[in-house]
Amino acid sequence: MDKFQINTISDNVELVSRRLKTSRRAQKLELADAAKATNINILYLDALENGHFEKLPQGLYGKNFLKEYAEYLGVEAAELIDLAAPEIAEYRPKNSKLFSERITHPSNFLSLPKLIKGLFAVAAISVCVIYLGGEFGGIISPPRLEIINPAANLFTGRTSVDIEGYTEPEAEVTINDLPVLTGPDGHFIQKVNLKSGLNTISVTAQKKYSRKNNVVKKILVNNETSLTAPKTVF
Template sequence: MDKIAEKQNKIFSKKKFFVSNKIFMGTETVAEQLRSARQNRKIKLKQVAEKLKINYKYLDALEKGDYNKLPKGIYGKNFLREYANFLKLNYLDLIAAYELEANIYHPREEKELFAKQVIKNRYFWAMPKVIKNILIIFIVIVCFVYLGFRLNRIIALPNLLIISPADNLVTKQRIIEVSGQAEPETKITINGETILNNIQGNFNKTINLKIGLNFITITASKKYGKNRTITKQVLVNPVAE
């Protein structure tokens, strides 16, 4: 009796497996569900790609079940979610089937990818402590040096070179040209009047002089920095040689 019962159990198990396997094989894959839903809506895959702003090759890979061509991780699943929502399909059912199919057809590749990611993430922490500390200190120093350099450029006195007039100039002329050079981003004023400088930082201005001693004040200023001021004295003497 025991042998007969055992034989019947084996036959029943085989039938159950056959029925279960038949049901699984009869179920549409993710690719088939996507393709059927799109074809029922009578819309081309390129049109879907344009509407969803997803690369055509990724949608084509989903419809062919070629998961190797999809971006790894969350990006591939996001494409599936957007496509499923567009076709009015149940995303939760599809993602479950998608993960099952991916594990069946590409398990080794996914495991290797995961292993590579783990190695890459742990590489830094696996380094000797002394080398790791040196790298951290070096990075901190480089950051401080860069920030210091940028801050110095902002708050330092701007460069200002006066080409004309010369110091303590004596002349008979009542008109003189003031010219010079400064950093391109600086603001130039001559006796309180703003002067435009070109992209090289060059500037010039013709001003009228009075008989006697004239003071010409040139100021270069940055938006967040200090000002640099140079004052030139020009003596107008009609009888000067």
């Protein structure tokens, strides 16, 4: 049975080789011309035409050479590949066994006990989670916001007050929901008009993806109070 199979493969190889060589000669082409046109080494073309498939690269490369050469000659490539595929796939380089062993041989790391490998994996994941958590926390944490004027809640007779403070340079500041310009160092100052009675001043700082930092100041205005004598209350 094995002998019959070998003869069948040899017959297929002979058929493929004969069709390639016959087609080339019928077109009055030299092997060197075909090699130049297909950019395939002339030794491989000679192997294809003479049935020496063991000289071809194994597997896909050998099949591609056969396909390209057949298409160049105008021969049905799919049929020839079907006939030759078992023979091309059967040949292996002499050092293929050694190469395979080197590839599949477990490395020192892979030969470690599963418990140790598991500990390495857990440690690596933990480090990544901690790092990403710190980065994420830095992004969403609210920016610093310090109000230096007024330093505390006030009782005054004035009709306006300067709200002054500092935040982080990349933060945006609003006072009572109105945007305020900040300097390169995060400094800002904005005059706010006051009305008689209790005024609530809400100062908010926020970076692009962060939470808000909010400071509220309460200013009580009495128009009968001297304009030059603001007092701290509460």
